[in-house]
Amino acid sequence: MTGRLMLLDTASLYFRAYFGVPESVRAPDGTPVNAVRGLLDFIDRLIRDHRPDQLVACMDADWRPHWRVELIPSYKAHRVAEEHAAGPDEEEVPDTLSPQVPVIEAVLDAVGIARVGVAGYEADDVIGTFTARAKGPVDIVTGDRDLYQLVDDARGVRVLYPLKGVGTLQHTDEAVLREKYGVDGSGYADLALLRGDPSDGLPGVPGIGEKTAAKLLAEFGDLAGILAAVEDRRSKLTPTQRRRLDEARPYLAVAPKVVRVADDVPLPDVTTALPRAPRDPAALEALAARWGLGGSLERLLATLAV
DSSP: OOSOEEEEEHHHHHHHHHHHSOTTOBOTTSOBOHHHHHHHHHHHHHHHHHOOSEEEEEOOSOSSOHHHHHHOTTTTGGGEEEOOSSSOOEEOOOTTTTTHHHHHHHHHHHHTOEEEOOTTOOHHHHHHHHHHHOSSOEEEEOSOGGGGGGOBGGGTEEEEEEEETTTEEEEEOHHHHHHHHSOOHHHHHHHHHHHOBGGGTBOOOTTOOHHHHHHHHHHHSSHHHHHHHHHOTTSSOOHHHHHHHHHTHHHHHHHHHHHSOOSOOOOOOOOOBOOSSOSOHHHHHHHHHHHTOHHHHHHHHHHHHO
């Protein structure tokens, strides 16, 4: 992959589209298509504003991988609608959003936008692996701050974080991370696992919030340095910090593998170049008529054709 690669955290974006576009946007039969049309509008705006050479819609083939749950059982547990022993657990999703996801997938496929999900991995892991393999700059579009850990100025990797729709994006580079969190991209994962994240069911180290975590990382470099300081009685840790970190060792032993995105996912061989014309015009025409995709799809196709 050469040129600028744009990676979409697709679920993050269609959730935002679902809650940002009125449910009154419906197909001819009355079925809500607000997430579908909203996502198409998002992608159109992203391509027009940023002109990537390559584009991949990264998917959650497994939003709560078993290998992460084995390490930290509370991982995303509060978002489970139904557990499945033989496959991915079912995530709690609004009733009118779930039926739109297969439509989104079918439309992306018919347009010819690469769509990649890998069994046993989250979209974050797919994004992490594409980023690791990229030869040029990478724009990661996500509303998930976990992916800040991939920011790398030297490689031209930044996160485009939607503040309002996708028209207003925070261009997150290392300067932004240092200003907001006191760490760079490589330090963000350690910050996140130390402070914890209730939205992902990560407990963190009790008593170690974001500011304290940032100070510890500034003082000792990384998680390994902090744990070495726990052993070193001459280090500047307070007695309370030393005790809390020592008691959290079982969690800290497994948290890095859970929090850090994978960069070795077995990706399928896909064409990531932006399509200039639909891959399957007949299928796309049928989808447009069935779901009333109207101007949202027309605008995207016009942008791709330029």
